[in-house]
Amino acid sequence: MEYFQRETIINEMNDSLQGMLAKYGLDDVGIFEEEGEGKTYYLGYTVRKNGVVYMIHQAFTKNEEGQLAPAESSWVIESEAGDTRGYQNLDEVFNYLEEDRIKH
Numbered sequence: 001m002e003y004f005q006r007e008t009i010i011n012e013m014n015d016s017l018q019g020m021l022a023k024y025g026l027d028d029v030g031i032f033e034e035e036g037e038g039k040t041y042y043l044g045y046t047v048r049k050n051g052v053v054y055m056i057h058q059a060f061t062k063n064e065e066g067q068l069a070p071a072e073s074s075w076v077i078e079s080e081a082g083d084t085r086g087y088q089n090l091d092e093v094f095n096y097l098e099e100d101r102i103k104h
Contacts, residue, residue, distance in 0.1 A: 003067035
């Protein structure tokens with residue numbers, strides 16, 4: 001398992017924010033991070049699309065030095081309506097959000 005500095009991951013994510021706004025038609029986007037239980041750490045994005053806020057993240061494992069390694073390759077979407085999981089990339093995440101909006 002290869003570990004990376006948290007700051008390196010965050011910087012790469014920050015570099016992608018402006019492109020995400022345009023590509024996925026977002027109202028707003030920021031970084032999401034949360035300490036889980038034990039060595040679990042969650043990193044991803046908080047997005048607002050069509051007025052609804054979603055937390056989109058992946059699970060990481062945190063080592064004693066505070067470095068992070070991907071624990072899962074799939075993405076999770078959290079919202080007030082509940083959680084869905086198993087998305088392999090951000091395109092799948094945002095396709096789901098667009099389809100979900102059309103259904104409502």
